Amino acid sequence: MNIVVQKYGGSSLATIPRIKNVASRIIEKKLAGYSPVVVVSAMGSTTDQLVRMAYSVTDSPTKREMDMLLATGEQVSIAMLSMALNDMGHKAISFTGQQVGIHTIGYHGKSRIMDIETHKIEHALSDNNIVIVAGFQGVNEKDDITTLGRGGSDTSAVALSCVLQCPCEIYTDVDGIYGVDPKLYPPAKKLDHVTFDEMLEMASLGSGIMHGRSIELGSKYNAKLYVSSSINKTQGTYIDHKEETLKISQRKEITGLAVDAAEVLVSLSRLPDQHDIVSDLFARLANQNVNIDMISQTSPTDGLTDISFSAPKDELQVVETMFRVLKETHPSMDYTIDEDVVKLSVVGVGMRFQPGVALGLFDVLQHNHIPVKMITTSEIRISCMIPADLKEKAVIAVADHFEL
Amino acid sequence: MNIVVQKYGGSSLATIPRIKNVASRIIEKKLAGYSPVVVVSAMGSTTDQLVRMAYSVTDSPTKREMDMLLATGEQVSIAMLSMALNDMGHKAISFTGQQVGIHTIGYHGKSRIMDIETHKIEHALSDNNIVIVAGFQGVNEKDDITTLGRGGSDTSAVALSCVLQCPCEIYTDVDGIYGVDPKLYPPAKKLDHVTFDEMLEMASLGSGIMHGRSIELGSKYNAKLYVSSSINKTQGTYIDHKEETLKISQRKEITGLAVDAAEVLVSLSRLPDQHDIVSDLFARLANQNVNIDMISQTSPTDGLTDISFSAPKDELQVVETMFRVLKETHPSMDYTIDEDVVKLSVVGVGMRFQPGVALGLFDVLQHNHIPVKMITTSEIRISCMIPADLKEKAVIAVADHFEL
Numbered sequence: 001m002n003i004v005v006q007k008y009g010g011s012s013l014a015t016i017p018r019i020k021n022v023a024s025r026i027i028e029k030k031l032a033g034y035s036p037v038v039v040v041s042a043m044g045s046t047t048d049q050l051v052r053m054a055y056s057v058t059d060s061p062t063k064r065e066m067d068m069l070l071a072t073g074e075q076v077s078i079a080m081l082s083m084a085l086n087d088m089g090h091k092a093i094s095f096t097g098q099q100v101g102i103h104t105i106g107y108h109g110k111s112r113i114m115d116i117e118t119h120k121i122e123h124a125l126s127d128n129n130i131v132i133v134a135g136f137q138g139v140n141e142k143d144d145i146t147t148l149g150r151g152g153s154d155t156s157a158v159a160l161s162c163v164l165q166c167p168c169e170i171y172t173d174v175d176g177i178y179g180v181d182p183k184l185y186p187p188a189k190k191l192d193h194v195t196f197d198e199m200l201e202m203a204s205l206g207s208g209i210m211h212g213r214s215i216e217l218g219s220k221y222n223a224k225l226y227v228s229s230s231i232n233k234t235q236g237t238y239i240d241h242k243e244e245t246l247k248i249s250q251r252k253e254i255t256g257l258a259v260d261a262a263e264v265l266v267s268l269s270r271l272p273d274q275h276d277i278v279s280d281l282f283a284r285l286a287n288q289n290v291n292i293d294m295i296s297q298t299s300p301t302d303g304l305t306d307i308s309f310s311a312p313k314d315e316l317q318v319v320e321t322m323f324r325v326l327k328e329t330h331p332s333m334d335y336t337i338d339e340d341v342v343k344l345s346v347v348g349v350g351m352r353f354q355p356g357v358a359l360g361l362f363d364v365l366q367h368n369h370i371p372v373k374m375i376t377t378s379e380i381r382i383s384c385m386i387p388a389d390l391k392e393k394a395v396i397a398v399a400d401h402f403e404l
Numbered sequence: 405m406n407i408v409v410q411k412y413g414g415s416s417l418a419t420i421p422r423i424k425n426v427a428s429r430i431i432e433k434k435l436a437g438y439s440p441v442v443v444v445s446a447m448g449s450t451t452d453q454l455v456r457m458a459y460s461v462t463d464s465p466t467k468r469e470m471d472m473l474l475a476t477g478e479q480v481s482i483a484m485l486s487m488a489l490n491d492m493g494h495k496a497i498s499f500t501g502q503q504v505g506i507h508t509i510g511y512h513g514k515s516r517i518m519d520i521e522t523h524k525i526e527h528a529l530s531d532n533n534i535v536i537v538a539g540f541q542g543v544n545e546k547d548d549i550t551t552l553g554r555g556g557s558d559t560s561a562v563a564l565s566c567v568l569q570c571p572c573e574i575y576t577d578v579d580g581i582y583g584v585d586p587k588l589y590p591p592a593k594k595l596d597h598v599t600f601d602e603m604l605e606m607a608s609l610g611s612g613i614m615h616g617r618s619i620e621l622g623s624k625y626n627a628k629l630y631v632s633s634s635i636n637k638t639q640g641t642y643i644d645h646k647e648e649t650l651k652i653s654q655r656k657e658i659t660g661l662a663v664d665a666a667e668v669l670v671s672l673s674r675l676p677d678q679h680d681i682v683s684d685l686f687a688r689l690a691n692q693n694v695n696i697d698m699i700s701q702t703s704p705t706d707g708l709t710d711i712s713f714s715a716p717k718d719e720l721q722v723v724e725t726m727f728r729v730l731k732e733t734h735p736s737m738d739y740t741i742d743e744d745v746v747k748l749s750v751v752g753v754g755m756r757f758q759p760g761v762a763l764g765l766f767d768v769l770q771h772n773h774i775p776v777k778m779i780t781t782s783e784i785r786i787s788c789m790i791p792a793d794l795k796e797k798a799v800i801a802v803a804d805h806f807e808l
Binding site for chain 1: 420423424454457458460461462463464465466468469470472473475476479480482483484486487488490491496497498500502503524547548549
């Protein structure tokens, strides 16, 4: 059997004509000799509506019941798509996450897939059915319905393709992976191939085409992923570990550029230069789940040091509270928070083999009079914090320079 | 443990304030020392909306997928009600039909409950939870989600009360069972007690307060049923086999009156009086699931006979098609269909002990110049087909006469 997993997102299923369009595309695949297993999200903005509904009855919905509520969104989608396929003359059968046996662990609202049973799907496929599976949901050891967090349908699809040992096609409202978001940089080029490592860096930078965990999973199990449009039929982007991809990347130092406006720059000055104070601060931030990405510390003068770091905008209150407490113990200390910043990052496995990428990036920024407030690097990524009002100028300059 | 099953219908849960009202009532019961197990329907007109949605994608939705779709309605309700209860400081936990283990047999869309597991409910109750169960749904031997047909939540509630061996309270938008629909006859009296047999006859007559199967089930397992308002706190109606009820009924010959406008009167004339033709006709109607309630046949003249019967309005097309075929074989035959009729029925277990009820009924009708076009009787019911435009006059006359 030539199984293929396809995933269609909520916007691809938002209306009846779109559901029928998706059904047609699935049938084409079936007629081309494949056995499709289709993973779907909730239709359009259903999930948002359900969340609003929950908050209309309580300010703090029970997480277990929230999962019970949200899971209905995908259940509606699978039923509707299966009806459309049956109507178009092709046997189809839908399964909830619980019915398939998508077993999860962890907390409600952000569960992780531990195991997926395959016998029900395989039996339905061997009976010539197109199989439709509710994404985003599973069932825990207590038989409670769980969800995987926003974008979790990607993870459902990739996980299914891993257990079914087949390719996974992610259809969405963009037609592939671009080096730069075309909304920011219209001449952006679509990538034919991208590696899992690059996708992971991009996902963590908020380039929201695919759910981060789905990439991790795909990378771990060496899945064959393909991202393309659910509307037109242009060639999309393959995500893999392939040597071929590396060769392309070797020619090109940078694969992608991402801009993240969800962080602020926090600067602490005149903090006593004692290791335990600094480490205690970061331990407290970690305990509060405040995700610190970039950190820089100056050499101490007169026993006092300056520290800057980036923090998520929506954790600002937690950070400020912590600082007020810290200032009581260390009155010499002062802090500023700069919200008018964006983090511009370039990503590329080619960096591993090509020195001087960082230098090239700083040259471009300096040449365009864009001040860099902070820098971090990983093996395949360089991120710079720059003023928010220079975002567009920086994107164009960097994308032009690296020919994205 | 003092378990009680409560059932709240869709209109009682149609809005957020109504959900909160239901939650308050459940908490009152809990504080009074009971362990409530609450069965709910889909909120407001959700089920209708889902049905319309299905028909917007196909003219003939797959029945299995229709059940998958409709089951989401109750799943939303249980999550919302459970959230409301938790918000109000009382532990609550919701279960789908599948999670409880409500096992069904039969066809999708009209499945019957075969068995209900109780361990999950009992475990949750012993953990001090209010248990919320999705009505109307279950799971079949293939682990497919099934539904019980319109009004099936009543059946879920009664069945649960049977397996949990506890009373069952049905809360609805009327405040009990009336002898006559107060919309038809404003001075109608609410009944304190009614027997299962009477409720069954009334349910079969389209007096839609409770789902027929729920009454059958309650009768079979001798459930303790109580029907009352979900809004106010007036005394409702008990449904049981109690001797007390019989005594009340012995004093009163008629308990209830129902009017059904969903049938037409079909008259066939000059049909050859051969047993096989007539029986063949009714066999064909039965094969097409056309439910014939009343039949009358005149004595044959010249080897030809006249037959009249009632048929459901929505099966009219099937009946007419059949007659056209029949007329080809028996050209002497002719037929008329009278749609301007209603079926007026009186019901009462007291009839068993009091002769002359039929005579009283016909006297009243004749005295008010209401022609009776056809009659059927059962042990506790008399039904008359009368002209539709005399419906109100007949209801008032009969209700007055029998002091309903």
